[in-house]
Amino acid sequence: MALTQRLDLRQAQTLVMTPQLQQAIKLLQLSNVELVEYVERELEQNPLLELADPAEPPTAADQPAAEALPESEGTQDLTQITQNDSTGAAETPLDTDHDTTYDEAGPSAFARERGSGGSSFDDDEFDATERLTESKTLREHLYDQLAVEITDPVERLIGGALIELVDECGWITEPLGPFATALGAPVEQVEAVLLRLQKFEPTGVCARSLAECLALQLRERDRCDPAMQTLLDNLDLLAQRRMPELMRLCGVDASDLADMIAEIKQLNPKPAREFDSSPVQTVVPDILMRPNPSGGWAIELNHDTLPKVLVNRRYHAVVQKGTLSKADREYMAERLTAANWLVRSLDQRATTILKVASEIVRQQDAFFIYGVQYLRPLILRDIATAIEMHESTVSRVTSNKYMQTPRGIFELKYFFSTAIAGSAGADSHSAEAVRFRIQKLITAEEPSAVLSDDTIVDLLQKDGIEIARRTVAKYREQLRIPSSVQRRREKLSASA
Numbered sequence: 311m312a313l314t315q316r317l318d319l320r321q322a323q324t325l326v327m328t329p330q331l332q333q334a335i336k337l338l339q340l341s342n343v344e345l346v347e348y349v350e351r352e353l354e355q356n357p358l359l360e361l362a363d364p365a366e367p368p369t370a371a372d373q374p375a376a377e378a379l380p381e382s383e384g385t386q387d388l389t390q391i392t393q394n395d396s397t398g399a400a401e402t403p404l405d406t407d408h409d410t411t412y413d414e415a416g417p418s419a420f421a422r423e424r425g426s427g428g429s430s431f432d433d434d435e436f437d438a439t440e441r442l443t444e445s446k447t448l449r450e451h452l453y454d455q456l457a458v459e460i461t462d463p464v465e466r467l468i469g470g471a472l473i474e475l476v477d478e479c480g481w482i483t484e485p486l487g488p489f490a491t492a493l494g495a496p497v498e499q500v501e502a503v504l505l506r507l508q509k510f511e512p513t514g515v516c517a518r519s520l521a522e523c524l525a526l527q528l529r530e531r532d533r534c535d536p537a538m539q540t541l542l543d544n545l546d547l548l549a550q551r552r553m554p555e556l557m558r559l560c561g562v563d564a565s566d567l568a569d570m571i572a573e574i575k576q577l578n579p580k581p582a583r584e585f586d587s588s589p590v591q592t593v594v595p596d597i598l599m600r601p602n603p604s605g606g607w608a609i610e611l612n613h614d615t616l617p618k619v620l621v622n623r624r625y626h627a628v629v630q631k632g633t634l635s636k637a638d639r640e641y642m643a644e645r646l647t648a649a650n651w652l653v654r655s656l657d658q659r660a661t662t663i664l665k666v667a668s669e670i671v672r673q674q675d676a677f678f679i680y681g682v683q684y685l686r687p688l689i690l691r692d693i694a695t696a697i698e699m700h701e702s703t704v705s706r707v708t709s710n711k712y713m714q715t716p717r718g719i720f721e722l723k724y725f726f727s728t729a730i731a732g733s734a735g736a737d738s739h740s741a742e743a744v745r746f747r748i749q750k751l752i753t754a755e756e757p758s759a760v761l762s763d764d765t766i767v768d769l770l771q772k773d774g775i776e777i778a779r780r781t782v783a784k785y786r787e788q789l790r791i792p793s794s795v796q797r798r799r800e801k802l803s804a805s806a
Contacts, residue, residue, distance in 0.1 A: 330651045333655055334651075334654075334655040337655050337656065337659045338659055338706040339707075339709050339710070340710070341596075341711070342594055342596055342615035342616075343594075344710075345615075345617065346615075349617040349652075349656075352619075352648075353619075356645050356648055357645065358621055358622050358623075358625060358645050358646055358649045359619055359620075359622070359649050361617065361618060361619060445585070446585070448476065448582045448585040449474070449476065451511070451585065452476070452515065452516075456470065456473065456510075459506065459509075465499070465502075465506075468495055468499065468503045469506070469507055472507055473507070473516075476515070476516060476582070478582060479581075479582055479583075480512070480515045480516070480523070480582030481516070481523060482504070482518055483518065486500050486501060504516060508526055512581040512584065512585075513527045513530050513581065514526045514527045514577075514579075514581040515581045520545065524542055524574060524577050524579065527577045528542075528573075533573065537560040537561060537566075538570055538573075540559055540560045541559075541567075544556060544559060548571065551799035553799075593712050594614075595612055595712045595713055595714035595719050596611065596612055596615055596663065596712055596713070597609060597611060597664075597667045597711070597712070597714065598713075598714050599716070600716070607671050607675075607678070611664060616656075616660065619652060619653055621650060626642065626646055629642060662703065662707055663707055663711065665697045666693060666697065666699075667713055669693050669697050670688075670693060670722065670725050673686060673692065673693070673696075674686055674725050677717075678715060678717060682742060682746045684743065685725070685740040685742050685743045687730070688725055688727065690704045690705050690726060708721075708722035708723050708726070727740045727741040727742045727743075728740075728741045729741070730775055730777055730781075732776060739775050744777065744785065745788065747773070747775070748782060748789070748791075751766055751769060752766075752786070752791055757801035760794045760798040760801065761794060763783050763794070
């Protein structure tokens, strides 16, 4: 067979991931915080983009060329979908800094209202940096004490290296042998410096274990006697509630042991916790859900989390009237296309989130009415089939998105769970609902009749839930519920 060259013409359809399509897909999986950061970066790079002022209705020149996507028709009987409307009621502009907003009297009026004891912002003695406060980290706090308590240069160097090993709990869990070898210092000298660091504030810092951390705090209170030290050496027995064995080891009776345990509970196992300056991230819901007075549920997007972006076509028209080079014209055309695509992507993102949330509410209606025990088993494919979208799109939409409901704030992923088969051909049950039933059974058990995993299996099968014992054990561990043996010890000791 001879090999020859020839020219063929073929026609085929392929899906090309254009940058605009990649942008739309990326926006779907962003949380509201990440979306705001992304839009802010686009505003810095694109001169044709601007944040919409809710106090002023946009004109036709500011609107994007793309039309808004249609609403889902399958959920109109259940939910009231509110689209992102820039012509809504007036709100405070998002870019307003309230800390620097004053009335017509100006900032000096604020100083006058403070009385004669205050100084004006215009005074030379005013220094804003002197009034700023910043909490110290644990390492900074330890370095300040190191500079005062240890003067030897070598020991100070070792102490600084040890401080760098302190973890988020305030402990040093790294072994000292390899550390001393890498530092080129004797292990005895490293241990001696560590003992000096363990006298720093907060008490218990630089401990190598939980027992040592508690012992340092008890020694400061002069309460670390031999019986207490024995208790600290056997914290695993305390966690297992093996009280008779602890009383035998410590040589105390039940009353003394209870007092020792109560004293340990007053200690701080994580000394670094008071220096944790990381801000608490509050969950802001992306979707708001409430009962509809006419029946069903009303669902809308949380407009406070949505950046309102418009295309400034006035500025584009003014620039186009000027004399531009070919490169400038290409740049403006590229920026206009990118701005239109961003606005369209944001609109499509909002519409898709509403479609997915509306279908979730429709399929989990019993959960919102009766509670978690009525949560249906649901997978991404069920929602994707109902709204005629791809399963990967639903997965991106439900990631890092939260919905505020009458029963609390839930991540959209919460409503998806595997199915547990029902016995005797009964309907399947949600894994989350089964976990709730297991927790409810264990909470209601009596100290004299603690339920084993096999007993829980029998009780669930009577309720029509076909489940294996290992599955019950797995769900119990996920709920952080101890075994029946440990629960029996805890309940008996609590009732004694």
